[in-house]
Amino acid sequence: MSTRGKTKFQINLRRHLRERGVKDDLVHLICEIAEASNYIINSIRTGDLGVAGTSNLYGEEQLALDVLADRIMTKRLLHSGVVGNVLSEEADDIICLSTECGGRYSVAFDPLDGSSLVDVNLAVGTIISIFEGCNILLPGRQQVAAMYILYGPRTTLVYSTGDGVHEFGMNQLMEYTLIKENLQIKPQANIYSPGGLRNLFTTEIERYVRDLEKRGCKLRYSGGFVPDINQVIVKGSGVFMYPHLQGHPNGKLRLSFELNPMAFLVEQAGGAASDGHGPILDRIPQGKDDRSPIFIGSKEEVALAEAYIAGLDQ
Ligand code: AHG
Ligand code: MN
């Protein structure tokens, strides 16, 4: 059921979820996550930009902000009362918040993606992937919801529960109100975001990028996954890639809490998300720290990447 015809600025997140017929516990969970973002915003604006003196499972030095954002989100998920297991980029293992997780949700999340950009005042975000029940290491197609919060010049929240992709803005009362529903991505890209070291691109990816430029795609790359994907979803056109690189066949980005949620949102908006051979959402996770190459956004340019990788390009 659409909210067409109502003054869209009256629709807050909870009301939008309810009017779309989302289950009560999932409404509660998504709203709790949205509430937690207020505290993460505060930590970004005022928090310590230094290192935490620890590193995560990926050997990445954790910033104090990474650890703080992780604590804020994990605590909120625990107190929500509807979450079974959680998998955070900043934790070494899947954490069981409740042994009784039937009828509950499990959440994979990146509490602060792009945290190394905060000290140069670039946009960063929180990425959330939600499954029903206890298991998190499922193919992304089984997600029941995905969302991100983008901490930029404005704070925005984008979610999907499998019924379209909807964007909200934070108002002066720190409440999320509807900006636009049913966001759509056009089949052709007008921008491209090439992640990774260019001198490590394989020949076919180098040729693919040259083709994108010949097609008139402009380079737009902030180094933050959330703003870079948000640009494709909200502008409605573009392709982001963090490809396989020489010496790094799986690229950099993590399947569970970066690629699966963004792939769910982009497919819901009419785009595509591929590992270079097939849909990201069909990949069966081998472990909590799986990485994968990614080509995501406008369908035609994602298919073109697959053609170059398969050697089918003319
Ligand atoms: P995180 O800060 O959670 O580790 O993620 C950073 C990711 C992602 O935001 C971005 O797309 C990518 O790192 C950029 O990597 P490069 O710096 O290698 O381009
Ligand atoms: Mn990340």
Ligand code: MN
């Ligand atoms: Mn992160």
